[in-house]
Amino acid sequence: MARAKTHSLSDVLDQLESLAEGETVAVQDVVDKLGHQSFAALMLVFALIAVSPASAIPGLTATVAVIVFILAAQMILGRDSVWLPGFITRRQLSASKLCKGIGWLRKPIGFVERFLGQRLTWLLHRPWLLLPLVLILGLTLFMPMMELIPTSGSIASAVIALFAAGVLARDGAVVLASMALLATLPLAIWYFGFGG
Template sequence: MAEVTHALSDVLDQLESSIHGESIAVTEVIEKLGTHSFASLMLVFSLISTSPASAIPGITTVVAVVVFIMVVQMIAGRNCLWLPGFITRRRMSSEKLCKGIGWLRKPVHFVERFLKPRLTFLFHRPWLWLPLILILCLTLFMPFMEIIPTSGSIASAVIALFAAGLLTRDGALVIASLVLLSGVPVAVWYFGFGG
């Protein structure tokens, strides 16, 4: 149980330990977490876009592309992540990344207290395909969300919720992410353009 409850903090620790110098390349993050760790990588990239590190120009679009490619490969049943060079070579500010990780520590510690394996049938096909397809659709809209303040961060937070559920085998988080995934595009459109 300890491994499950600290899984999210462990991912943040791994990300933090990969940071060095003034900037870090996307490929260095992937190498640190491992190309087989789809859940960890999805969690990290979506959390980066949720945190103050989202102030890095274009980060929401980069995260959207990474998650889109990742989800396509998950649906296809691949065991090892592949990303194109123009993504893996992109660099992020170490200072902003560290600030983002520090900001995420408290909410992650809070959430971890309630996590446990449950409703694990949701992590098998065909159940798993539903949230993956919804995330796939959401990532197509995320680049446009850069023009609406905080909307990209909200979308990324919902993806992070799903990834956290996947990482900790907590089906309750997956159900919560499903509900939010269905509502995010509508909410963003209404508050961004409808009002």
């Protein structure tokens, strides 16, 4: 698998924001902008969209789940470039909602970036990386059903975003943290969805 270039998380947001010039942004435009080898960056972007206020768009969580599933599967298989089916790449996102979501994400992303660094990088290589990828793959299978439970899809997407941020920044400690959060995800969904 080709190694994705390391960008800061804010740089990824900048690239995404530069696409929002018209009324809508196609998924294919996002792939072309970030690059066909940027598995982690693409996973991060779509997971963040599902965490942001843009997640209110009906069906977005399910769409993000499909995209992340395909990306994770291709990373497991060791593909060198991203492939997404036409029904995904043709999907249009509202540029205004996308910009609103990016603006909302700026502050938390800036906070997270302070703690990122190249640590435990051996966790980002095979075979160690396969376990979190398989767990992310399994998580995406449940995400479409999470649209029925308030905030649960956003919580799941936050776990995926944290994992992708760790891979993108070459920070194995963040990948470990995402897996720890994944282990507590059922409890978090129950609390925020039913108990909160």
